[in-house]
Amino acid sequence: MNSLKGKVVIITGAASERGMGRATALKMASEGANVIVSDKLKNDDVGPVQDVVDQILSEGGSAFGLGLDVTNDIDIKNLVDQVLTKYGRIDVLFNNAGVPAGVGDFLNLDERDWRLAFDVHVFGMVKLIKAVLPHMIEQGGGVIVNNASTAGLAGLAQFSGYGASKFAVVGLTKHLAAEYGSHSIRINCVCPGMIDTAMSDIEVSGFMKDHNVDRETAIKELSMLVPLGKYGDPAEVADAVVFLASDKSKYITGIALPVAGGMSAGL
Numbered sequence: 315m316n317s318l319k320g321k322v323v324i325i326t327g328a329a330s331e332r333g334m335g336r337a338t339a340l341k342m343a344s345e346g347a348n349v350i351v352s353d354k355l356k357n358d359d360v361g362p363v364q365d366v367v368d369q370i371l372s373e374g375g376s377a378f379g380l381g382l383d384v385t386n387d388i389d390i391k392n393l394v395d396q397v398l399t400k401y402g403r404i405d406v407l408f409n410n411a412g413v414p415a416g417v418g419d420f421l422n423l424d425e426r427d428w429r430l431a432f433d434v435h436v437f438g439m440v441k442l443i444k445a446v447l448p449h450m451i452e453q454g455g456g457v458i459v460n461n462a463s464t465a466g467l468a469g470l471a472q473f474s475g476y477g478a479s480k481f482a483v484v485g486l487t488k489h490l491a492a493e494y495g496s497h498s499i500r501i502n503c504v505c506p507g508m509i510d511t512a513m514s515d516i517e518v519s520g521f522m523k524d525h526n527v528d529r530e531t532a533i534k535e536l537s538m539l540v541p542l543g544k545y546g547d548p549a550e551v552a553d554a555v556v557f558l559a560s561d562k563s564k565y566i567t568g569i570a571l572p573v574a575g576g577m578s579a580g581l
């Protein structure tokens with residue numbers, strides 16, 4: 315339970331109640347990390363972020379939380395300043411924040427959909443990575459894990475904007491891994507498939523509407539797309555992120571790891 319003992323870890327998009335960011339924050343804290351729980355605040359309400367921090371503290375872990383919109387340069391500078399002031403280093407960055415943007419019939423997607431998908435998934439990551447890399451270089455190493463998607467590995471109807479942005483995340487991961495390996499910085503991404511979170515609820519609701527079925531039937535039918543026959547649990551993605559963040563993967567960089575119950579088996 316100590317694979318991240320003493321590591322200073324930043325996680326974006328970490329407050330969503332059933333999200334992968336939260337699941338990863340809890341798991342990393344249980345592995346001994348000092349976790350910086352961040353998320354975009356709704357109406358300046360820091361409550362959801364604080365909930366995650368409180369849960370970690372109540373389980374004997376170490377964490378602090380703050381609001382961070384990954385598209386906002388001031389938020390990013392504030393985050394990095396606060397983390398460096400408190401801990402003096404940044405060991406791991408998990409770029410997890412995401413939005414269900416760029417999803418739907420390609421002809422109905424407007425420029426705003428495309429821009430939102432790229433602003434959050436691609437430019438948000440670029441900004442955060444640019445902010446932490448100089449410190450990782452100076453301290454002699456670090457780890458970055460990006461949350462991409464199986465939609466960033468293969469084409470999928472109705473996912474053009476979202477999927478194109480996730481292909482960019484996979485590409486960014488590989489190029490930066492090649493560029494910064496010489497600084498002992500490892501950069502990988504996870505590619506979740508169908509994971510049971512608030513984001514995938516949108517897909518389930520769409521299926522219910524399109525096929526006029528109840529939620530249980532929709533989940534059953536959608537699960538048939540997965541070789542392992544079920545939606546993934548956010549904690550199962552968190553396990554993969556912990557592995558990539560820890561020394562257990564110390565000779566692994568530049569990979570896009572599907573965590574998808576076999577959905578990528580045919581690729």
Ligand SMILES: NC(=O)c1ccc[n+]([C@@H]2O[C@H](COP(=O)([O-])OP(=O)(O)OC[C@H]3O[C@@H](n4cnc5c(N)ncnc54)[C@H](O)[C@@H]3O)[C@@H](O)[C@H]2O)c1
Pocket residue numbers: 326327328329330331332333334335353354382383384385410411412413434461462463464505506507508509510511512513514
């Ligand atoms: N759920 C799935 O099936 C699935 C599959 C593949 C990839 N993903 C990816 O996994 C990641 C986590 O998604 P999730 O399924 O846990 O969904 P989620 O909706 O539970 O979590 C997404 C989080 O990102 C945050 N966020 C959105 N915009 C932000 C911004 N501008 N700045 C900071 N935070 C922001 C949200 O507040 C939320 O906490 C996302 O990148 C998503 O694209 C999800």
